[in-house]
Amino acid sequence: MKTDTLNGSLDLLVLKILSRRGALHGYAIMLAIEEVSGEMLRVEEGSLYPALHRLEQEGLLKAKWIVKENGRRARSYELTALGRKHFAAEEARWSTVTDAVRRVLKLA
Amino acid sequence: MRWFGRFLNLFRKQRIDEDWAEEMASHLAEAEERGRSVDEARQAFGNALQHRERSRDIRLLGWLDALASDAVFGWRQLRKRPAVSVAAILSLALAIGATTAAFQLIHAVLLRTMPVADPQSLYYVASTYIDREGKADYRDEFDYPTFVSYREAAADRAELLVAGMTARQEAVLTPGAEPERVYRQFVSGNLFGVFGLQPALGRLIGPNDDLKPGGHPVAVVSHEFWMRRFGGDAEVVGRTFRMAGTMWEVIGVGPKGFVGSEPGAMTDVFVPAVMNVEALNSPGWSWFRLWVRPKPGVSAEQARLIMQAVFRRRHEEGLKNFAADTPKAVVDRYMAEELVMLPAQSGVSDVQRQYRRPLWILSMLVGLVLLIACTNTGNLLTAQAAARTREMALRVSIGAGRWRLVQLVMVESLLLAGLATALGTLFAAWSAPVVVAMLQVPQNPVRLPLGADWEDWGFSVALTFFVAILFGLAPALRASGVKPMSALRGGAESHSRRRTMHVLLAMQMAFCVLVQFIAGLFVSTFDRLSNRPLGFTVERLLVADVQARKAEPRQSWEQVVDHLRGTPGVQGVAMASWPPLSGNRWTLTVRVPGIAPEARAPYALGVTPSYFDTMRIEMLGGRDFHATDVPPRLDEAKRPLPGKVIVNDAFAQIYFHGENPVGRVIAVRLSKDQASDAEIVGYVRNATYSDIREPMRPMVYLPMEDRGHVSFFVRMAGEPAGAMQLLRRTVGDVRSDLRVVQVQEQSAFVRWQVLRERLLATLSLFFAIVALALAGIGLYGVLNYAVTRQTKEIGIRTALGARPLVVMREVASGPLAMVALGLAIGLGGGVACGRMVESMLYEVKATDPSAVLGPVVVLVLVAVAAALPPALRAARIDPVDSLRAE
Structure with a gap:
């Protein structure tokens, strides 16, 4: 798979996870990704952060510093209204595309 | 966000x-x-x-970050070599300043769109004609009866507007105060409406203010005048003031930014056209431009044809008044005239008409100077880049992208250009008004709002980028193309760099020669025109323009002349209808028995006895006028009566084959069918008449008739300037009812005749000097750089026994060959451009050997002066030192 598609799917995954589970910090998001996609989308853990920062810069996420139970600070991300809307649109687009691909594969 | x-x-x-x-x-x-x-x-x-x-x-925003650090780095680079940076910035600033000033002038005079509704659909009307020199020209001033006839014909298909010539008036704005100068424009009642203008205060002149001749003494003041003279006082509406013998009421203030329809003039007071009462019924009294806005759905051509039909009909009627023996050429010329409609979106004015070409020519010269300055800076940077090869190579080898290096150098160029533009804008702010002051005649100063628009700022910003790209791109690309390995090894100097510098040098020389060439043409034009023999002596000659209440016989004017003669310091006094070179013309149709009528009628001027003596025009034969001489004329019953005339040399040449014409009788036509006999009593040398550029034409002097407006000529024994007041007082003492409108030195008329040539000569000379200085610096820079780069090589050669002269030749030959190449290209370009400026020249041709030789000599001298120091330095290189230095 090409990187940009992968990036696209990573974005989508992040948005999906956050839309389901509300606010999460970086490590929790990474765990969730692992849980959902197994090894398939496993990338360097660090590359999650530029992606999060980009989504934040684009106004799809907002972030704030929280204090975890153990007293450590962590940066927690959640969807903005714009992010929610964007996600809905993206989800719809992806399912159309994947449907089409599935049909093509069946036909062949 | x-x-x-x-x-x-x-x-x-x-x-x-x-x-x-x-x-x-x-x-x-x-x-x-x-x-x-x-x-x-x-x-x-x-x-x-x-x-x-x-x-x-x-x-x-990654790149912005990089940009900021590049800017900081670039700034450090500029400061590291202050001499080079200051030289580059100053020369660029001069060129950019001149360019900015030229743009501001061109924009203000020629390009700025009028602040009115839908300016693209506005036109002004002009009638074409062939002038006496056989050149096509047009008139764009109209009289009121003509306007009325066009307006009736166009009725519902086009709006016709009167836009009067902006004229200076005296007005008493506050009761009891001294009169002030205001600029007044007559406008038709529909003008503000058609222009879609809204008052800033009160109301504007409307169709109802333009109905009854003399019945609407109302005025609208311009916003600019309101702010300047009344400080923006709202009480101005309803105020009254006196101007030209009428009390006017201010009914409103015009919109901000609207100062009339003539770029170069700014109207203070707008008044209804019907208030110009005397002019309304006077055919031939032209006092306004005729503007047209076709109504929706009517094309400009359709509107033109409507008026053209009327024009044609009136012309055919006019033809009936031509004498039966009128030469066919005159009739053909007359019937070939037609009406045209020209776009008026940028306004219309005499200033535009007179300075359109000069301004474009000057802007071309300015553009060349800018190119020279850019090539200069480009060369400096290229040489600079050589010194920075190692730095660039280092950057490449630690992973900087090529694009990143281009950006680095471009940012530095932009910094240079930006600083230069900032300085240049100051220079423009100072120089543009200086140039405007050179355009003007004292009675009618040019007034221009300069450099206020966003277009002017936009131009400066665009210019900065343009200039930076022009001189920075080549060095930038070169820097990015650096090969790290060879550069870090301290490899040989790249040949392509030297080639770049040489090409730039040749270009620079070509531009420089072009500027010298054109400047030479204008300077010698100005020189020839101002030293042209006038036929009379202008030194210590005063001209007083005197107005009486009504036309008075010559005898009553002579009283004043007699009185002036008795004034101390006065050598001679005479009168004429108007002064020579004042632009007035009068032609007389004459017939000489046995000679076919000329298509070009001779000029005529009414003068009094001793005019020739006072003007120092030499009598070639016959006698001066006597006080009793009268011109050929019609009596009360319209019967022709004979008179006396004096003719000039050119007249004798054309009509009498150069023989002495004294005693001969010619017929002077006074109306369509009537002519009077005129005896030639005298014969004088040629003198210039109306236009200093014109060759000497046949001319007839007649005894001056009854006039209400006369020019007095007073030849002083000493300095004339101080005598002006005396002259005014003396006239007032003799006849308190006479008004001295103006006293001038005759030399002023000569100066005003060559105003345009003086402007072109002065500015082009200035640019020529700047161009020369820049080109000299450029050549010096290139050579100096070459010597520095080749020090080691030269040292070895000298050690091996090369003689100094040979070394000098080796170093200088390349660049000097480029100078020669540039010289040739520039001259070729100059001769080609000569055509473009031909109409601005007088007795000078682009192909004259002297025109070509001048720039060559000047440039060779400068090239030698610039090349000598580096060449000498090369010859003096000590082999031991140079080898030790490495």
């Missing part, structure tokens, strides 16, 4: 980095908590630096 957020991040760089570090630490800590080892966690995290860079790029 998001972009702005990233921009702000630039200033929060440190916080962002700290945030990142903490977020990563938090991630790793959690990984450890969940049972991974430190190493394992770090490995899983991946390349932390890379992730941080990516993240930071996202947040920081």
Whole structure:
């Protein structure tokens, strides 16, 4: 798979996870990704952060510093209204595309 | 907004980095908590630096960050070599300043769109004609009866407007105060409406203010005048003031930015056209321009044809008044005239008409100077880049992209250009008004709003980028093309660099020669015109323009002349209808028995006895007029009566084959069918008449008739300037009812005749000097650089026994060959451009050997002067020192 598609799917995954589970910090998001996609989308853990920062810069996420139970600070991300809307649109687009691909594969 | 957020991040760089570090630490800590080892966690995290860079790029608008650091770096580079930077900035600033000033002038005079509704559909009307020299020209001034006839014909298909010539008037704005000068424009009642203008205060002149001749003494003051003279006082509406013998009521203030329809003039007071009562029924009294706005659905051509039909009909009627023996050429010329409609979106004025070409020519020269300055800076930077090859190579080898290097150099160029533009704008702000002052005749100063628009600022910004690209791009691309290996090894100087510099040098020389060439043409034009023999002596000659209440016989004017003669310091006094070179013309149709009528009628002027003596026009034969001489004329019963005339040499040449014409009788036509006999009593040398550029034409002097307006000529024994007041007082003493409108030296008329030539000569000379200085510096720079780069080589050659002269030749031959090439190209271009400026020249041709020789000599001298110091330095290189230095 090409990187940009992968990036696209990573974005989508992040948005999906956050839309389901509300606010999460970086490590929790990474765990969730692992849980959902197994090894398939496993990338360097660090590359999650530029992606999060980009989504934040684009106004799809907002972030704030929280204090975890153990007293450590962590940066927690959640969807903005714009992010929610964007996600809905993206989800719809992806399912159309994947449907089409599935049909093509069946036909062949 | 998001972009702005990233921009702000630039200033929060440190916080962002700290945030990142903490977020990563938090991630790793959690990984450890969940049972991974430190190493394992770090490995899983991946390349932390890379992730941080990516993240930071996202947040920081990466290139902007780089740009800022490039700017800081560029600034340091500029400061590291102050002499070069200052030289580059100053020469660029001069060129950019001149360019900016030229643009501001052209914009203000020729290009600025009028602040009115739908300016693209506005036109003005002109009638074409063939002038006495056989050149096509047009008139764009109309009389009121003509306007009325066109307006009736166009009725519902086009709006016709009267836009009067802006004229200076005396007005008493506050009761009892001294009269002030205001600029007044007559406008038709529909003008403000058709222009779609709204008053800033009160109301504007409307159709109902333009109905009854003399019945609407109302005025609208311009916004600019309102602010300047009344300080923006709202009470101005309803005020009355006196102007030209009428009390006017101010009914409103015009919209901001609207100062009339004539670029170069600014109207203070607008008044209804019907208030110009005497002119309304006077055919042939032209006092306004006729503007047209076709109604929706009517094309400009349709509107033109409507008026053209009327024009044609009136012309055919006019033809009936031609004498039966009128030469066919005159009739053909007359019937070939037609009406045209010209776009008026940028206004219409005499200033535009007179200075359109000169301004474009000057802007071309300015453009050349700008190119020279750019090539100069380009060469400096190229030489500079040579010194920085190692730095660039180092940057490439540690991973800087090529594009990044281009950006680095371009930012530096932009800094240079930006500083130069800032300085240049100051220069323009100073110089543009100086040039405007050179355009004007004292009675009618040119008034221009300069450099106020966004277009002017936009031009400056665009110019900065343009200039930076022009001189910076080549060095930038060169820098990016650096080959790290050879450069770091201290490899040989690249030949392509030297080639670039040589090409730039040749270009620079070509531009420079072109500027010298054109400047030479204008300077010699100005020189020839101002030294042209006038046929009379202008020194110590005063001209007083005197107005009586009504036309008076010559005898009553002579009283004043007699009185003036008795004034101390006065050598001679005479009168004429108007002064020579004042632009007035009068032609007389004459018939000489046995000679076919000329298509070009001779000029005529009414004078009094001793006119020739006072003017120092030599009598070639016969006698001066006597007080009793009368011109050929019609008596009360319209019967022709004979008279006396004096003719000039050119007249004798054309009509009498150069024989002495004294005693001969010619017929002077006084109306369509009537002619009087005129005896030639005298014969004088040629003198210029109306236009200093015109060759000497046949001319007839007649005894001056009854006039209400006369010019007095007073030849003083000493300095005339102080005598002006005396002259005014003396006239007032003799006849208190006479008004001295103006007293001038006759030399002023000569000066005003060559105003345009003086402007072109002065400015082009200035640009020529600047261009020469820049080109000299450029050549010196290139040679100096060549010597520096080749020090070692020259040292070896000298050590091997090369003689100094040979060394000098080796060093200088390349660049000097480029100078020669540039010279040839520039001259070729000059001769080609000569055509374009031909109409601005007088007795000078682009192909004259002297025109070609001048620039060559000047440039060769400058080239030698610039090349000598580096060449001498090369010859004096000591082999031992040069080899030790490496």
